[in-house]
Amino acid sequence: MRFMKKAIVLWVGSQLISLVALWLFDHRAFSIATLFNRGIQTALLFLSYYIYKNEPSRKNKFIFLNFVIVFTVSLAYYLYDFVGVAFLKESKYAAHFLNQYTMIVFQVLLALAISYMVIDLLLRDLKIYQKYLISIFITIFFASLYFYPFFKDPLYLYSTEDIKQWKTLDNEIGNSTEVHTPAELASRIKLQSWQNGHPIGDLYPDENLKRIDYLMPYLD
Secondary structure, three states, rough: HHHHHHHHHHHHHHHHHHHHHHHHHHHHHHHHHHHHHHHHHHHHHHHHHHHHHHHHOHHHHHHHHHHHHHHHHHHHHHOOOOOOOOOOOOOOOOOHHHHHHHHHHHHHHHHHHHHHHHHHOOOOOOOHHHHHHHHHHHHHHHHHHHHHHHHHHHHHHHOOOOHHHHHHHHHHHHOOOOOOHHEEEEEEHHOOOOOOOOEEOOOOOHHHHHHHHHHHHHHO
């Protein structure tokens, strides 16, 4: 119980430090939902560590140790608000790279933690290192298929169809404060279909309207 109280104190302290940093340094805009999400992940970090420290079974300890590692990585999200604004201003893509690779590492480690937990439930008689080998193989195999483009080209995201179409809309609207409807924009903007970073043709009117309607919330 003493350790649980200490974990709560650490969590409250971490949130206060985050708020003080936002008050002291220049930062990009953020939402209450973002702060809430980060707070929950930090709470899960301390909770996972509390369970890890107090779990009597050595085998079960590794399940919670995996989640401690996962949520430790999520602390890097706190830096995102300041990178490129208060720090590393000269680096155009610093914030993008931080956000992109933190997200990738977080998702890969989370997949590994879940894989290990499933393997532990299904194959309880295996040794711990064997469970890790199977979990790591499964995770790396699928993560490589999905995330390979992001390591081959750090700016891969900018070549995707979603971003290309979003930039077209963003360039058209600019800093206008006028309220636009999807139908209005579709009447004067023709989005293109993209492949490998190159346009391959205009979208049909129905698909054009559908894509504009889908992308408009991201213009905010």
